[in-house]
Amino acid sequence: MTRTLERPLSVLDAIYTRRSIRDYEPVAIEKSTVRGLIDAAVQAPTGIHAQPWLFAVVQDTAVLHRLSARAKEIWIGEHGNSYPSPTTSGLPNAFISQLADPTFNIFYNAGTLIVICARETSGFAAADCWLAAENLMLAASALGLGTCCIGLATRALNTPEGKAELRIPDDVTAIVPVIVGVPARDAAPVSRHEPLILSWQ
């Protein structure tokens, strides 16, 4: 299911209107739509045209809940009984208090998780996967769908249990987890720093 847009978004519209969405309608998106997003993802450029990516899709709510719980355990467990500190974890305060909330789902109840993986993590493979992720998110935006990268999930996905759950082979690494769904509401724009241009000769 996708929102009907009054007119197709241009690439610039999609770039400027895409937001990380953290509240979703409880509906699954169709398989053909997911497939279309993956097809858009693989149009990204790759170093030496290596196309190093592999994809895992989760639309099973029980699996998403299990992964969310495991990811939270990893983040909290690593910091003992205390909350992780923003300075040592690199996580903002808002995430830290959310992690301790048993009802918090790191996937924000989105119905679909697409994990972009790579067999090789050396060279440009990770960069290639991130470029694919941006393509996927812009394509989703153009269809009126919401997305959010969920970096919090990466470590749980790369545990033996996480890999077994998603059938990710041992020699493959989950690089970018992206949730996709129908936004329950629009997200406010997030301001950007003025780009710091070091030189322009």
Ligand SMILES: Cc1cc2nc3c(=O)[nH]c(=O)nc-3n(C[C@H](O)[C@H](O)[C@H](O)COP(=O)(O)O)c2cc1C
């Ligand atoms: C590498 C990476 C990891 C991220 N991990 C998370 C995450 O775990 N949870 C989350 O809610 N947002 C996550 N985000 C989304 C960012 O918080 C978001 O992109 C940023 O706040 C800017 O907002 P915008 O995407 O709406 O422009 C992540 C983004 C990136 C690029």
